[in-house]
Amino acid sequence: MGVTQASLQRLHDNVDIVDLINHYINVRKSGANFMALCPFHDDKTPSMSISQQKGLYHCHACGASGNAIKFVMEYERLEFQDALQKIANLFNITLEYEQGNFKKKSNLLPTLTLFYHNKLFKHQDIYQYLTSRGINEDSIKKFELGYSGMSYETIKFLDEHHYDYNEALECGIISQGNDRAYAKFTNRIIFPIHSGNGVVVGFGGRTLSEEKNIAKYLNSPQSKIFNKSKILYGYHLARQAIYKEKYLIVCEGYIDVIMLHQAGFKNTVATLGTALNEGHLHLLNKDNPRILMCYDGDVAGINAAFKAAKFLSQNSKDGGVILLKNGLDPADMILQNKINEFQHELENAKNFVEFVLEKIISEFDINNPIQKEQALKLCLEYLHSLSPLLQDEYRRKCAILLQVDPIYITTKRMRKQELIQPHTYKDSHDYAEENILINMLKSSEYFFFALNFLDKKHFRKYAHEFELITQGKQHDELIIALQFKSNVQNLQQVEFEEQIRIFLLKYAKETLQNTLNNTTLNGNEKIQNIIHLRNAIQKLEKGEILTI
Ligand SMILES: [Zn+2]
Structure with missing residues (x-):
């Protein structure tokens, strides 16, 4: 809209x-x-x-x-x-949105954030707990930290402000018991979680209870507005610094983010209990910063870093991995005043491709030829999933790590064969169409490129979505839904063009077949169409992209 x-x-x-x-x-x-x-x-x-x-x-x-x-x-x-x-x-101007609707956004979450925030200052013990962790008052305000209080306090707040329980349920603020509502967050420190644009979309809560059967951290449940695999905690406060510094630090916890901001690393964000994945690309693609992932050096941290480093390098993202030693997390380092050491760690981050290769090789004993061969196989599999340029760049490094002659490290030129062939999937999704649409949303260059050649008629499943995107209605529910369910590739420019060429070629061939089978067309028109399509197919097959 x-x-x-x-x-x-x-x-x-x-x-x-x-x-x-x-x-x-x-x-x-x-x-x-x-x-x-x-x-x-x-x-x-x-x-x-x-x-x-x-x-x-x-x-x-x-x-x-x-x-x-x-x-x-x-x-x-x-x-x-x-x-x-x-x-x-x-400027206090009311905007009207198309379809005559006023954009009526509920203020439940922002108001509740403020309610919890104010409550924090009335509870000295909570305030003191935060300061004992090193968090100062400026940070408490900047991150709008709060305290939930007990269940009845949230319920009372909803009643007094006449909020709809259904909405509170939907946002994950309350849950419904036997004809009674309970607050989801009780006796917890509240970390409001914002979307990339700075709108509160959920909460993280840390319990203050010592009881063993209570989860230490609790997040708002997944909902229409809260998708934790698409959100980076603190991003709205970090985006300016990310733009200036041209890199961002991704760590694991709320307190890490707050402490690093406090120490001057204002380009820090955190994932919400997931590794970096394609859901985060819409934020990571902005300005294309270097990505420094700062994880715990334990098994879980290493595995999460491995997964993310693999994914990011396959998307040609620049950056590296830092695994902190001795069980420290970034917040500990800041609290212990080890700012220089932390800076040093950042400067010595291991780049993604090297990190992945080393991790693969570390699982094998490469003094044993059979195991070395297995390691080589996995390394090649990974290398071949990278762009041709990266493959070339890391060939030698891979050979050194494996202690083999570089001749064994083959490269694969083009990922063409992996591009999605349209209209061939049995699945109800049409992946080629999704692939094109999602990539069109990614950059204006892709958008205009696609617009030069594509038309509504080329799409089978997503013609309406294509139209919405071309009309700039990327906030339409259908488009958002498409992005949610879609698991598409992040294409390089050449790959995107190639995808469009394949897509058009398939379309042209199908249309030609339909024309040949069509008995209602009159002779002359049919011949004209056939000639036109055959010409187009010939050109497309030679690699040219054209409108049909
Ligand atoms: Zn200037």
Whole structure:
């Protein structure tokens, strides 16, 4: 659902770009214009000029430029629609959405966050527990930490504010017992969990009870708005630093994130009990930062790191793995004032491909030729799943690690054969269509490339979704649903083009077959169609991509 044209106009009319930018950085008047230190490059002298009249900004040094919306998108790393909402909030403008609906978002979770947060300050013991872990008051406020209190307190809060129990159930705030509702989080420290755009979508809770049969950490259950394998804890607070530092640190716990932010590593996030996976790519793809995974050095940590490093390298992501020794986690290191040591660990992260190869080889005794051969087989299997360039780069390294002649380390040129052949799967999903659509959502380059060649008629299962995407309605429920269920490949540009070529080729061949079988077409028209399709097939088979 997009914002209506009228709302967009109202936004343009009411938003002063100088006020807006001044909300984020200092702006000074200079002649007819305003100047500021450009936030998009390392600016020493104010290089950004802002024209109040034209509603535009421009940096003379790095070339960053645009209007108010663009500024917020770039500065906050937000999508278009979210930037609009953000500006509307700042300037107190109500946005209308298409289909005549006002976007009515419940404020249950934000209000409850505040309720729990305020409660924390009334419980000295909880507050002291946090400070004993090294968390200071600024961090408590920045991360909006809270205390749930007892079950009846949450229920009372819902009643007093007239919140719908069904909604509270859906958000995982309460569960329903024998005609009574109970709060999900009782006597727990609350860590609000935000989406990438900074909206509260769930909670993590750490118990303060010593009882053995109570889980130490509890997360909100999976729901329409809370999908823990797509969320990175702390991302909304880290995105600016990630953009500036061009890398991010991924660790395992809430307290790790908070302590690292406190120590100045503001580009830190955490996964919520899962390894990094394709669900996280929508966040990791923004600005393409290096990814440094900082895990415990125990078996579980090593296995999670292995899984993630394999997945990320297969998606050509840059980064490395840090396994902390002596059972320390990042929060411990900060608490023990080992900031320099931590920095040193970051600088010496083992890159993903090497980490994976070493881990594979470590499972075998390579002094034994049979075992060496088994290790070689697994290494090759992994190497061949990487891009051709990475295969070339790591051939030698792999040979050294295995102590074999590089001649044994073969490479595989193109992943073409692994690209999905359309219309051949028995499954109800049409994977080729999904593959194209999801990758179109990934980048505007892919989007426009696909738009040059594809049309609604080419899609069998997802014609409507294709239309929605081309109309910029990527927030439509159907598209979100598609992204949820889809388990598609993250394609490189060449692979994406190749996927489209195969897709069109299949379409052309099928259409040709249908035309040949069609008895209602008249002779001349039929011949024209057949010639046209045969030409197209010939060109497509030679590698050309064209519209049909
Ligand atoms: Zn600049």
